[in-house]
Amino acid sequence: MEAFSALVAAEEAAGSFDPDAKNIAAATNAGLAYGLAAIGPGIGIGYLVGKSVEAMARQPEAAGMVRTTMFLGIAFTEALALIGFVVFILVKFA
Amino acid sequence: MLAERGLIFPPINEILRWQDIFPTFNKIALIAVLAALIGIVLFLLAARADAKKAPTGARNLAETTVEFIEEGIVMQTLGKSGLGWTPFLLSLFIFIFLCNIPGIIPIFQMPATARIAIPLSLSLLVWVVFIGTGIKHQGMGYFGGLLWPAGVPTALKPLVGAIEFISTIFVTPFSLTVRLMANMLAGHILLVTFGLLTEALVTAETKQAFLIPTGILPFFMLIFLTGFEILVAFLQAYIFTILAAVYINNSTVGHGDEH
Numbered sequence: 001m002e003a004f005s006a007l008v009a010a011e012e013a014a015g016s017f018d019p020d021a022k023n024i025a026a027a028t029n030a031g032l033a034y035g036l037a038a039i040g041p042g043i044g045i046g047y048l049v050g051k052s053v054e055a056m057a058r059q060p061e062a063a064g065m066v067r068t069t070m071f072l073g074i075a076f077t078e079a080l081a082l083i084g085f086v087v088f089i090l091v092k093f094a
Numbered sequence: 095m096l097a098e099r100g101l102i103f104p105p106i107n108e109i110l111r112w113q114d115i116f117p118t119f120n121k122i123a124l125i126a127v128l129a130a131l132i133g134i135v136l137f138l139l140a141a142r143a144d145a146k147k148a149p150t151g152a153r154n155l156a157e158t159t160v161e162f163i164e165e166g167i168v169m170q171t172l173g174k175s176g177l178g179w180t181p182f183l184l185s186l187f188i189f190i191f192l193c194n195i196p197g198i199i200p201i202f203q204m205p206a207t208a209r210i211a212i213p214l215s216l217s218l219l220v221w222v223v224f225i226g227t228g229i230k231h232q233g234m235g236y237f238g239g240l241l242w243p244a245g246v247p248t249a250l251k252p253l254v255g256a257i258e259f260i261s262t263i264f265v266t267p268f269s270l271t272v273r274l275m276a277n278m279l280a281g282h283i284l285l286v287t288f289g290l291l292t293e294a295l296v297t298a299e300t301k302q303a304f305l306i307p308t309g310i311l312p313f314f315m316l317i318f319l320t321g322f323e324i325l326v327a328f329l330q331a332y333i334f335t336i337l338a339a340v341y342i343n344n345s346t347v348g349h350g351d352e353h
Contacts, residue, residue: 082280086276
């Protein structure tokens with residue numbers, strides 16, 4: 001963060017710095033970053049849960065095992081969307 | 095400059111950083127200490143209760159939780175030989191859940207796991223535990239099995255080794271940390287957003303007549319999200335614990351194909 005604020009200070013000194021422009025760029029790019037990061041995991045989790053429901057409906061006796069594996073799969077898939085969210089926070093606020 | 099009226103979202107530090115209650119001890123630390131204390135006291139009370147009578151109160155809750163960990167986590171991942179891991183996984187689950195749940199409790203309104211310190215320490219603990227277990231069960235051969243799963247052609251060994259090394263040693267604790275932290279942070283920011291929306295509509299200075307009825311909509315969303323956060327607090331504690339169990343299982347039986 002210190003490195004970035006030093007950059008900002010340098011730009012301010014050069015007279016070319018506009019805080020509004022920076023905020024607008026940050027908000028736009030942060031929204032874009034999160035939107036892109038959510039596409040893949042969205043499709044992935046939908047497919048995963050759909051297949052799990054199918055498996056549970058076919059074999060209700062295996063429901064417990066399928067559910068555990070489903071949560072594991074969701075956790076791994078969801079991590080990508082969450083990293084996207086962290087990137088959103090970093091771009092928007094840092 | 096933007097006009098200083100209407101809905102102003104506070105800077106991120108305002109919703110995440112708390113003043114020290116006394117030096118080096120703020121609200122996050124208070125929640126973490128309370129979570130540990132409540133967990134310890136609850137299970138001490140449960141241990142004191144007469145085991146021959148039908149369980150009531152604290153003992154009932156503790157028995158349900160232990161049974162959930164045994165049936166839902168240990169038996170599903172480690173199997174019967176892994177029942178010795180129940181106390182460790184139980185403590186992880188209880189502590190994470192009790193750190194998550196203040197996110198929706200009035201006065202606290204902040205999940206302690208939304209700051210990276212607690213998730214990071216917990217995942218480093220899990221990391222040390224599963225590597226230690228691997229060395230204990232397989233000796234130094236653990237690292238060989240970690241880098242090169244059975245059946246890898248010699249030509250691919252450098253590539254596979256590098257990928258496996260990075261994914262086990264670095265990505266595992268990183269993704270454990272970020273999964274827990276980002277989920278709780280996202281929930282906290284959602285609650286803040288809808289709380290602010292409600293407040294801004296009800297107390298708007300322009301005082302148009304339709305603003306207050308409109309404010310009911312984000313308020314309903316706030317109530318719905320509060321319920322949703324209870325689910326997330328439980329689910330994230332469950333997922334963290336079950337992933338810890340899976341990693342430990344991978345170390346005890348050799349490197350599986352789970353990822």
